Amino acid sequence: MLNLTRSPIARSLLLNFNKQLLCMASSAMSTTYNFETLRVTSPSENVLHVEINRPEKRNAMNKAFWSEMVTCFKAVAADSSCRCVVVSGAGSAFTAGIDLKGLAADVIQAGGDLDVGRKAFYLRNIVSSFQESFTVLEKCSKPVIAAVNGACIGAGVDMICACDIRYCSEDAWFQVKEVDVGIVADVGTLQRFPKIVGNDSLVRELCYTARQFKSSEALSMGLVSRVLADKDSLLAAALETASVIAAKSPVAVQGTKISLVYARDHSVHDSLDQVATLNQGLLQSEDVIKAATSQIMKEPAVFSKL
Numbered sequence: 001m002l003n004l005t006r007s008p009i010a011r012s013l014l015l016n017f018n019k020q021l022l023c024m025a026s027s028a029m030s031t032t033y034n035f036e037t038l039r040v041t042s043p044s045e046n047v048l049h050v051e052i053n054r055p056e057k058r059n060a061m062n063k064a065f066w067s068e069m070v071t072c073f074k075a076v077a078a079d080s081s082c083r084c085v086v087v088s089g090a091g092s093a094f095t096a097g098i099d100l101k102g103l104a105a106d107v108i109q110a111g112g113d114l115d116v117g118r119k120a121f122y123l124r125n126i127v128s129s130f131q132e133s134f135t136v137l138e139k140c141s142k143p144v145i146a147a148v149n150g151a152c153i154g155a156g157v158d159m160i161c162a163c164d165i166r167y168c169s170e171d172a173w174f175q176v177k178e179v180d181v182g183i184v185a186d187v188g189t190l191q192r193f194p195k196i197v198g199n200d201s202l203v204r205e206l207c208y209t210a211r212q213f214k215s216s217e218a219l220s221m222g223l224v225s226r227v228l229a230d231k232d233s234l235l236a237a238a239l240e241t242a243s244v245i246a247a248k249s250p251v252a253v254q255g256t257k258i259s260l261v262y263a264r265d266h267s268v269h270d271s272l273d274q275v276a277t278l279n280q281g282l283l284q285s286e287d288v289i290k291a292a293t294s295q296i297m298k299e300p301a302v303f304s305k306l
Contacts, residue, residue, distance in 0.1 A: 032075055037065040039090065040072065043239055046083040046246035048076060055091025060099035061155055069133040077140040080305040083246040083253065085140070086238045087163060088147040097154025097177055131187050137162040138261055141254035143245055147238040148172045148224070149231040158185065161192035164257065165241065166224040169234040172215045174223070180210045195264060197221050249287035250306040255279070 033040035039053040050072060052059040076082055089095050114122060137144050137159070146163040148156075154177035160166050176193070178185040185207065194203045202221060206213065218224045228234040245253060255278055263271035287303055294301035 032079070033072065035064075035068045035072060037062065038068050038072055042081075043086075044243050044246070046081060047086065047239065047242045048079070048082045048084075049086045049088070049239070050076075052087075052089045052095055055089075055093075057099065058093040058096035058151065059089040059091065060096045060102070062099040062102040065099075066130055066133045070136050073136040073140045076142060082142055083248075083250050083306075084242040085142055085144045086147055086235070086242050087137075087144055087159075088235060088238070089149065091150075093150035094146075094148040094152040094172070095156040095159070096151055097156050100181065127186050134159050134162040134188050141257055143242075143253060143257055145238045145242055147234050148174075149234055151175075153177050154181075154185075155187060157193065158188040160223075161188050161196060167226045167228060167234055167238050167241075168215050168218060168224045169228050169231050170215050171230070172218070172224075172227075173212050174214075174218055175210060175212045176207045177210050179208065193223075196223060247300065249285075249291050249301070249303050251282055251285045251287045251303075252291070254306065255282050 033048075035053075037052065037054055039051040041049045041051075043049050052061075052065070054060060054062070054065075076085055134155075143164040144162075145165040145167065146160040148160060148166065148168040149172055150169075152160065152168075152172060152174045154175065157174055157176050176185060176189055178189075184190070190207065193207075194200060197203055199221060205211075213221075215224070215227045219227050226237060228237050259271070259275045259278060262274050266274070287301075290301040290303060
């Protein structure tokens, strides 16, 4: 009987087969995350890096971006090899916000000759689809870390408010821009920003005046939790935090995110009931034993895919 472990031919075939598997896995990754406006990479184990990838347009959000965000983060949510995500902008800015030129025909002139009632429903459907492009960050059970450098304008603020953790570089600046272009911010800032900052007067000032605010003020108000010297150190810090999170029990981390999002929008009583219901299942996970053993033995735990 042929011993496959000792046969040079068998070893060569096995090596080639393993190389093919790696190529297939790499191909699957690129196929799954193949976008026009987003660039997705895996810089470390169980971590994905999603970049808004229109640097020549300061990462302005065009029509393709809005639909690709939903497709991308639904795929991230289903990706068992991903446990944490870092979101950033390619180039010198996080994002200039909505690409007004690209979307003018779709929104400002929306509905054509429809009567006012039908045009209103048409516009509502467009707004709802845009809202989902950022709500999908919140729905994704994997923690999302925003790494903001340079400008973060208008819809960029909506976007980062839907993320779990926000870091920025010293050169970052922010602006709730919508009143300057004659619209009400409608994809998340007015709903999430006040709960993040907790200062009603300041939120109203920023939203009514559209004044710019810099990284130091963003830190003091609680919009971001860390300010780093430059983009390189910003991404390094964000990816380091993502790796720390990715090394934890995915059952515990994702269960924690689900409960935090729920608790933000519900009473203490309802939120306690929710987490009790959640934990009646999660406490039976193998991760509990693995994590406890890891703490006792002072050795890192290895958790299965979720």
